[in-house]
Amino acid sequence: MRIMVQKFGGTSLATPEARSHVLRHIHRELQAGYRLVIVVSAMGRKGEPYATDTLLDWVDVQGGPLPSREKDLLLHCGEIISATTLCGLLAGESIASSVLTGAQAGFRTDEQFGNARILEVVPARILDELQHKQVVIVTGFQGQSLNGEITTLGRGGSDTSATALGSALRAEIVDIYTDVNGILTADPRIVEDARPLSYVSYTEICNMAHQGAKVIHPRAVEIAMQSGVPVRVRSTFSDGEGTLVSNPESFKDQQDGIIDRFVTGIAYVNNVTQITVSAEGRGHRLQLEVFKAMAEHAISVDFINVTPAGAVYTVFDSDSTKAVSVLEDQGFSPKVVNGCAKVSVIGGGINGVPGIMAQIVEALTEHDIPILQSADSNTTIWVLVTKDDMVQALRALHTKFELNRL
Numbered sequence: 001m002r003i004m005v006q007k008f009g010g011t012s013l014a015t016p017e018a019r020s021h022v023l024r025h026i027h028r029e030l031q032a033g034y035r036l037v038i039v040v041s042a043m044g045r046k047g048e049p050y051a052t053d054t055l056l057d058w059v060d061v062q063g064g065p066l067p068s069r070e071k072d073l074l075l076h077c078g079e080i081i082s083a084t085t086l087c088g089l090l091a092g093e094s095i096a097s098s099v100l101t102g103a104q105a106g107f108r109t110d111e112q113f114g115n116a117r118i119l120e121v122v123p124a125r126i127l128d129e130l131q132h133k134q135v136v137i138v139t140g141f142q143g144q145s146l147n148g149e150i151t152t153l154g155r156g157g158s159d160t161s162a163t164a165l166g167s168a169l170r171a172e173i174v175d176i177y178t179d180v181n182g183i184l185t186a187d188p189r190i191v192e193d194a195r196p197l198s199y200v201s202y203t204e205i206c207n208m209a210h211q212g213a214k215v216i217h218p219r220a221v222e223i224a225m226q227s228g229v230p231v232r233v234r235s236t237f238s239d240g241e242g243t244l245v246s247n248p249e250s251f252k253d254q255q256d257g258i259i260d261r262f263v264t265g266i267a268y269v270n271n272v273t274q275i276t277v278s279a280e281g282r283g284h285r286l287q288l289e290v291f292k293a294m295a296e297h298a299i300s301v302d303f304i305n306v307t308p309a310g311a312v313y314t315v316f317d318s319d320s321t322k323a324v325s326v327l328e329d330q331g332f333s334p335k336v337v338n339g340c341a342k343v344s345v346i347g348g349g350i351n352g353v354p355g356i357m358a359q360i361v362e363a364l365t366e367h368d369i370p371i372l373q374s375a376d377s378n379t380t381i382w383v384l385v386t387k388d389d390m391v392q393a394l395r396a397l398h399t400k401f402e403l404n405r406l
Helices: 016-031 052-062 068-092 124-130 157-168 202-210 218-227 285-296 317-329 356-366 387-400
Strands: 003-008 035-040 097-100 107-109 118-121 135-139 142-145 150-152 173-178 199-201 231-235 243-246 265-278 302-307 310-316 335-346 373-376 380-386
Touching (some): 003 157, 016 035, 016 173, 035 124, 052 068, 118 157, 157 173, 202 265, 218 231, 265 302, 265 317, 302 373, 317 335, 335 387, 356 380, 356 387, 380 387
Parallel strands (some): 199 243
Antiparallel strands (some): 107 118, 265 310
């Protein structure tokens, strides 16, 4: 049995016109001989009737904040509406399908309501249904705990559902349909000459997703990478092939493969605050006191540089006031730079290549953009700039590495 997993997001299901494109993609793959497992998100975005955020707003307006368990009960309704709507449309096309909730599809999770982790996927019922029907529709974003509680997987949970099913079913490929034609070298809303990428490695897209790219959730990529199932990110509204995400070895025969480029893309995270804490005679205990205090107050830290002279790190702007107050209560006098942005230069070819950092510095210096902080890994170099400089920094780096020519 040739199995393909297709995932359709909220914008792909929001309107009759969009749903007609979904049906076209389903027909094409059925004609190619696949049995399809289709994962769906709730329809539309905030403000539209059945969107996840709309359901949350409804409860807040009509009553009070729900306990986390009951909130998950509410949130799983949106995907059920999407799934049954699609089932009805397929019946109108004489395509037999069945709908399974996350629990019925075999998703077993922990009991962390609102952000549950998948413990295992037992797809026996899906495989049984595929013996009799061409299509099985699964509600994304949800599962069931070992105690029988309905759970949701958090933001990007439908992507995670899709790649987890692709792995459990040993699918040939997982197609993630969205409203953009694949993965681009940068955010096209900021970098006008951003170009689509034909091929990206798991590691590269995982880094891009973690550093602000919104096309696919990093948890979904990590699951696909562990099992080796290839993923395509495609547009619902075209027949383009989109971007193939797989191991670099899969691209060796491609002339524009990732093995021939150093830098793949530029990403960003904005609305962060840089905090610098000087040792002030406390020596190496400063690091313990600072980061323990952040952890105890549930403040997420990032972009960490530690030296004998002190510690430099970032928090989200929304946490900055709290973070400063905590540090001052500890007797520190932190230096704070609000309104920063973390810009990431990402590429599987960066490791071991001299001159990448020099090009970054050159590009930013040419535009009088100061670097507040930097760090690197095997596949990513990060620089911290002010939010006012972010747009120019993204454009300058995109041009410097000739990503507009891919």
